[in-house]
Amino acid sequence: MTDMKSLLVLLCFLFSAFFASMSHARRSPLLSPLFSPQPQPAPPITVVASPPLVMNVIVEDNHHHMHKELLLAIILASIGVIMTIVSIFCVIVFYRRNRRNSGSKTTQSSDAGGRFPLGPIFSKFNTVKTTPRKGSMAMVDFALLEAVTNNFSDSNVLGQGGFGCVYKAQFEEGVLAAVKKLDGGGYECVREFENELNLLERIRHANIISLAGYCIHEETRFLVYELMQNGSLETLLHGPTRGSTLTWHIRMKIALDTARGLEYLHEHCDPPIIHRDLKSSNILLDSDFNAKIADFGLAVTSGNLSKGHVKISGTLGYVAPEYLLDGKLSEKSDVYAFGVVLLELLMGRRPVEKLGPSQCQTLVTWAMPQLTDRSKLPNLIDPAIRNTMDLKHLYQVAAVAVLCIQPEPSYRPLITDILHSLIPLVPIELGGTHRVIDPLPQA
Template sequence: MCMAWTGNLIDIQKFSEGGTDLNIRLAYTKLGDTITTSQPIKDPEAIESAGKMFQLGFFSPVNSTYRYVGIWYSNISASTPVLWVANRNKPINDSSGMMTISEDGNLVVLNGQREVLWSSNVSIGFNQSTAQLTDDGNLVLKAGPNGNLEWQSFQQPTDTYLPKMRLSANARTGNKTLLMSWRSSSDPSVGNFSAGVNPLGIPEFFIWYNGHPFWRSGPWGGQNFTGKPGMSTSVYLSGFTPQDEGDGTFTLSSIQDPAFRLTYVLTSHGKLTEQYWDYGKGGWKYDWEAPSIECDIYGKCGSFGSCDEHNSPICRCLKGFVPKNQDEWKKGIWTSGCVRMTSLQCDRIKNGSEVGKEDGFMKLEMMKVPTFAEYWSYPSSEQECKDECLRNCSCVGYSYYNGFGCMAWTGNLIDIQKFSEGGTDLNIRLAYTELVADNKRNMKVIISMSVIVGAIAMFICVFFSWKWMATHRERKLTSEETLSFKTREAQETVFDGNLPENVREVKLEPLFKLQILETATNNFDISKKLGQGGFGAVYRGKLPDGQEIAVKRLSKTSGQGLEEFMNEVAVISKLQHRNLVRLLGCCVEGEEMMLVYEYMPNKSLDAFLFDSLRKGQLDWERRFDIINGICRGLLYLHRDSRLRIIHRDLKPSNILLDHELNPKISDFGLARISGGNEVNTTRVVGTFGFMSPEYLMEGRFSEKSDVFSFGVLLLEIVSGRKNAHFYSNEHALSLIGFAWKLWNEGDIAALVDPAISDPCVEVEIFRCIHIGLLCVQELAKDRPAVSTIISMLNSEIVDLPTPKKPAFVERQTSLGTEATTQSQKINSINNVTISDLKGR
């Protein structure tokens, strides 16, 4: 029973035996702003800066009992982040810690045994010194009669950049002042990610993963970083400026007033976030983060490849270039990049071939320009910049940025991205013949478009004439007849093997009128759009009775979408289960074909699971309920429905969440009806990273194929990370391989998402990881059935078998690669298709 007291505590007595524990709330004892030999701070004491802006004291991270010395903002009612940590790699096990000045004048952190866990570690030369916490959030160590500055915490930041801090890098010595991420939210030790200035070429801000580039800001353009157009203007108003110190050192500094409480934090997941204190609302506000999309990952498309999140696939070679490895490119592995089709003039001269006409340039607008740009100070105009690049045989591209000048590139062009706004123009050097061919293609396009526009005008005239005549005669086919006809027409191509009798004649009720759905979605307004897939788009709508719906609208140009549409009509119209998304009806009118679903307000599981700000809403109890719900939906598909369905595309984006975060399996466009036995197909479809080995390699699929996908999904739910985040691991491991490695090392706790790490549920979490590894075993016969998985989850089966080595232990795709739906003919060249439905 919990008892609490307010006001004065009266009549307290100490017993020699019996009684109960009484916990007295104590405030931090604040000891001014200074630490000296005679005035140390002991846990739980703290010092506070003179203007009461910052505090330094002892703290424990969330879900941890270890004690650390850190700096945080003072006088903030809400939870305040820790901005700097002293003994981040050597915690104190109890509350006996102390920070003081040692005999050699260094600032040190000691434990109860007076062991030095951390030291400022400078040669001072005086046995007396003083440490002071300033109103900038800087802990400074001064010594000598003149108070010379010997050390400061701003020189050794942890994961947070504060105003007036200086991040520097020396191109000659390689020395850098970097932000270093925490290992997790409960562990401030040095993590996998670091961030700082790259001094090579024009200065850029980089995030590195274990020393390898992970994200970059684009070169400094005089007023901003050109590769992050979504940055808040507060970044530039704060006075960020890279400075050349003259000795090969570049420094990024700011003159922002610390009272504004603006910080940049490098999270344990490798995201740089801008956040500031909203004095009006009394809380932290997050303005932007990077990387924020898949194209932000460094080198996503390799050399001479361009990334555009609005394209499908997102990577394309620049004009005049072709994929270096066609097979990898078709599989969605783009890091090998592209190669030039026609040699440049200088290369032709070197090879002794016919020179031909001079090279030219192709302009790309609104681009994130490549990495390692060189600044050419002498060209004073864009034309001079262009001419100088042509004269230099090593120059393969240039950009003239107003207010800054000429940027040029030699060698391979890496990490190019297309923006929808912002960015700068990038000019790529091409052989003359490539530019002529491109102009000819453009002329053909213009001629073709003129012919098409004329044909459309003629068609419109014919159409309205026909429509006027059509109003005077009966329609020969009703909407129901059209649907029935199209279903019969598509049956032989949609299903593998013979059709069950109860699917031969599909009639779906109710049939919605097109006008009703147009009204419900505000004529399919872009603001109502929820997602986009190979079939077309999904829109949010509201029926006249107030019911909210999601409308999947088949694209008129999508051949894949027609097949998926007919497949989903045939399959999901026969299914009813609380963990499957409910199909409310359809619309077949003229060329329009649409499916109408119940609306899921919380969109898809990945929108929570992989969002650093929202994943906290999924505690372990909620995640376990989601795992169970997915399992019960799969059991219904495999065993309990009138049809036996194999989903074939189970992944987080296809798990929708209702208003109570209950899971519902969606997107049955790739599902197949099975008689319960293994089925062979010559067309493999699904999502890389989730497809079982026997299906991906041989085209054989069964219920155990869905079990494999569920195993990967289960590992993602427990770890809170995408498959792709492990592809950049220094051991080149997939998520499955990483889990298997930790399992064999007995360190499976390292896989668990810090947001759910809790000793009280550790056994249940580890059991789920064990089950996940059983599901992804290489041989289908070794994987448990879904009914067995449910018994394992609920501990009805207590002793679990030892998992065998999983499939795909090594990584299958490139750094940061998102899963891509593939379609391939067995023993033939792959054909890529997309079936990526966003959360509805």
């Protein structure tokens, strides 16, 4: 920045000196011929001419002198304008180059950190690397991940994924993160790792999990995320607490946040992104129960659907029937999975339950015949929230769930329509528009 100021001062001094010399040259009789040549005295006229002839000679000479002055003025003005433009261009180039050089050291870490404070911490370690292929995503050294996870201790395990465990990691200054370890090194593992890394590098949304960095160590791969203190929706609903920490309003907020994340993927990403594995275990909650969609290993863009058949993947109980039976995948497949999550929030039941040693029943099959019966619906609700909501709101949420799980995809609503239906049911302080008057109405 100091160099730029010095350059500006130097340019101002040169301009002042240039115009001062021009002004002095026009006043000085010694230098004036260089800038404004005076007309030479006319040779003596020996022939006596009539007065009209003398007047013509003087007028013609003055006209010639004015023409030269005008031409010289135009030339000098053009030179001044050109010098000014060139100088301004040089200043702009210098400023941009100086700004790029001074900011390049911090851009990488701030972008990689996303919305949580891992970027500045990563920048302090010499082990952090960057690769042109991954752009702004930080590549973290394996030794650092070993240190912050206590050598991947079992006591730090947060959950279990399809290809490995998720570990709690503590960095400098008490900053916490989650490290997903992908073991095996097989084709599917590598493909999902690359897919999630490429997608989350360019996705930025309040209801989508933030990715800070990655690591590749021999055949094992790691992804570093922001830590969600309340874990997954699945754990809170079906774990030891059995949904006791999730009130009706918090459940509606979780549904609304999830719908907002899906709307971003479907409507605001170009091309649209289909998550393909939306489920309660992939909906993570922070300390304020803000919900974020995670695990994009199976996600696909709508542009890839036209290139060929997409291999059927997903979790039983959440997979839409047209995708499971015919391989037809669309944004409406995510809407179906969202409907199943909505049923989990309402009833506190798992998406698939065992009826016997070799017999299972899906939540959709069990709930669908009863959802439209208003007399039965209140008794189907999770006991942890039963009789704690306005029945009108309950009927409306049930109606949205019924539409989402329709067998025919064309009958399912767009995620934007679902979002607009849920907003009036969520209290203002939780991100909706509902004004709570009586939090515990009579059933």
